[in-house]
Amino acid sequence: MKPRDLHSHKGDYGRLLIVGGSDVYSGAPALAGVASLRTGVGLVFIAAPRGIASVIRSYSPDLIVHQLSDSIITSKDLAAISRLLAQSDALVLGPGIGRDSETRAVIPRIVKKANTMKKPILIDADAIRAVAGSDTYRHRNVVLTPHAGEFKALSGVEAPLGWKKRVPICVNFAKRESCVLLLKGHETVVTDGYKVKVNRTGNPGMAKGGMGDVLSGIIGAFLAQHAEPFHAAVAGAYLHGRAGDSLLREKGFHMISSDLVEILPAVLKQYDRLRS
Secondary structure (H helix, E strand, C coil): CEECCCCHHHHHHCCCEEEECCCCCCHHHHHHHHHHHHHHEEEEEECCCCCCCCHEEEEEECCCECCCCCCCCCHHHHHHHHHHHCCCEEHHHHHHEEEEEEEHHHHHHHHHHHHHHHEEECCCCHHHHHHHHCCCCCCCCCCEECCCHHHHHHHHHCCCHHHHHHHHHHHHHHHCCCCCEEEEEEEEEEECCEEEEEECCCHHHHCCCHHHHHHHHHHHHHHHHCCCHHHHHHHHHHHHHHHHHHHHHCCCCCCCCHHHHHHHHHHHHHCCCEEC
C-alpha cells in the first residue's frame, strides 16, 4: 500500500483505465472500477460501449466513464482508447467485454498499443480468450488472471486440482510466455516463471459472478501505483481473499461481489500510513 503524503493529490495515486463492458455485462467494469478506487487508486477511467456507458455511470458517481462509438468495442474505438491510455498509468482489459468477433479482433491491438506505451496491463475474462494464440501478451508488464477454463483456452493445458500439481504447469507457462500468471482457484497460484506464491485466503462463498472483476480492480490499482506486476498480483490475490474471509464471518456463504467492494476499506485500513 502506497503511503499518503499530507500534501498529495489524486494524481499521486495512479490513473487506471478499464476497457470492457457489453450489453449483457454492464456491471463488470463498474465493479472493477469501484474496487480499484477502494484499494486506493486516484482516478478511474472506464471506456465502455455506447448504450451501457450511462448504466455504468449510474453505479457510482466516482467513475469517469467514456462512451465509445458503438454498441460493442470495435477497431473504430482504438484511437479513443489510445488517448485514454496516454493519460493512464495502467490498463485493466476484459471485464464484461464479451465475445463478439469484432471485439475479439481489436483486443490484441489494444494490448499491443499498451505495450508500446509501456503501460502495465491486466488481462481478464473474455479478453484472455481473445489473445490466445497471439504473442501480444508475452511481456513482463502483463498480468493474466484466468480461471481453469480460460487457462485451457490460453495454453491448451487442463489445470489439475491442487496447487502442488498446478505450480509446475504455471511456472512453465509464465516462463515460456514471459508474463505474470495468476491462476484462480481454491489455492490461487501466482508466478512470473521464477518466483511463486500460493494464496490460501478466500472461501467457497466467493464462487459468485463478479468476484473476478473485483480482483482485477484491486490488482489494477496496484499496477497504476507502479507496483511490480508480480507483487501487484500477489497482494491483490491475498487482499481479495482476506475480504472474502471477513464477509464469511458476517454473512456466511451468502456474500455477493458488491459486498466485497464495500468491505475492502475495513480490510485495507490496517495498512494505511502517512509518509513521515
